[in-house]
Amino acid sequence: MNDATQPPADPGQAIIHFDKVVKRFGDVTVLDSLDFEVAKGEKVTIIGPSGSGKSTVLRILMTLETIDEGVIHVAGKPLWHERRNGALVPASEEHLREMRKEMGMVFQQFNLFPHMTVRRNVTEAPVHVLGLSRAEANERAEEYLALVGLSDQADKFPSQLSGGQQQRVAIARALAMRPNIMLFDEPTSALDPELVGEVLSVIQRLAEEHDLTMLLVTHEMQFAKRVSDRVCFFDKGRIVEQGPPEQVFVEPHEERTRDFLQNFLNTA
Numbered sequence: 290m291n292d293a294t295q296p297p298a299d300p301g302q303a304i305i306h307f308d309k310v311v312k313r314f315g316d317v318t319v320l321d322s323l324d325f326e327v328a329k330g331e332k333v334t335i336i337g338p339s340g341s342g343k344s345t346v347l348r349i350l351m352t353l354e355t356i357d358e359g360v361i362h363v364a365g366k367p368l369w370h371e372r373r374n375g376a377l378v379p380a381s382e383e384h385l386r387e388m389r390k391e392m393g394m395v396f397q398q399f400n401l402f403p404h405m406t407v408r409r410n411v412t413e414a415p416v417h418v419l420g421l422s423r424a425e426a427n428e429r430a431e432e433y434l435a436l437v438g439l440s441d442q443a444d445k446f447p448s449q450l451s452g453g454q455q456q457r458v459a460i461a462r463a464l465a466m467r468p469n470i471m472l473f474d475e476p477t478s479a480l481d482p483e484l485v486g487e488v489l490s491v492i493q494r495l496a497e498e499h500d501l502t503m504l505l506v507t508h509e510m511q512f513a514k515r516v517s518d519r520v521c522f523f524d525k526g527r528i529v530e531q532g533p534p535e536q537v538f539v540e541p542h543e544e545r546t547r548d549f550l551q552n553f554l555n556t557a
């Protein structure tokens with residue numbers, strides 16, 4: 290019998306659990322029977338060459354992409370499936386909507402609503418998805434805008450903010466849903482170099498001061514070293530090597546990891 294139909298041995302241990310997950314785009318296999326786990330509260334960074342499937346992992350978790358094979362559990366529940374009469378069947382939209390509440394995602398291109406103020410950007414989902422009153426949502430927005438250092442920008446529109454400020458609003462917006470898991474997909478790649486630091490500082494503070502589970506795709510290796518409990522090097526849809534940052538960055542075991550890091554240093 291296929292183990293993939295069973296929940297992970299101890300779902301309490303892993304808040305994210307990929308079991309032999311395959312993802313294809315046409316003829317291209319982007320995730321190749323991927324096994325991957327993240328423990329509750331763990332901060333994990335995914336690094337690897339362009340096209341290795343890093344963003345796809347996050348997009349699948351956020352239910353923006355489907356999977357072709359395998360099973361994913363999030364917080365002990367199947368993400369893309371539902372259990373009916375003991376069998377796993379494809380998840381309904383309602384199940385996906387519930388599962389999505391576990392996660393918040395920050396994208397490379399902020400994706401703020403341009404016609405809404407900062408406050409409104411942060412309160413929209415808590416009001417419409419969680420059913421908070423406008424007053425409750427505003428209170429929450431104040432809390433998270435303070436956390437990202439933007440209390441004084443609540444009445445501005447995204448176009449009136451710098452890229453770094455917009456990305457901090459995007460972080461506050463994701464946090465306002467009080468997810469257990471935060472996904473960051475190259476959150477500083479679209480920023481001018483002088484704006485990268487302010488966004489990384491906010492993320493680092495989150496990592497240090499909150500027990501959120503964090504999964505980050507980044508090319509900021511120094512940052513990855515500082516915030517991660519574990520670094521995973523992806524290549525061709527598989528994890529080639531993983532371990533604490535001081536091991537993966539300083540003494541990588543695999544030749545492919547060494548080549549990637551060497552190339553990266555040469556071109557950075």
Ligand SMILES: Nc1ncnc2c1ncn2[C@@H]1O[C@H](COP(=O)(O)OP(=O)(O)OP(=O)(O)O)[C@@H](O)[C@H]1O
Nearest residue numbers: 314317319337338339340341342343344345346506
């Ligand atoms: N919607 C899509 N349709 C077709 N192919 C896709 C789609 N999304 C991703 N791909 C392909 O899947 C592969 C993995 O993409 P992914 O974005 O996960 O890579 P990545 O490791 O995050 O790369 P990068 O560092 O360049 O962002 C790439 O070859 C990409 O072209």
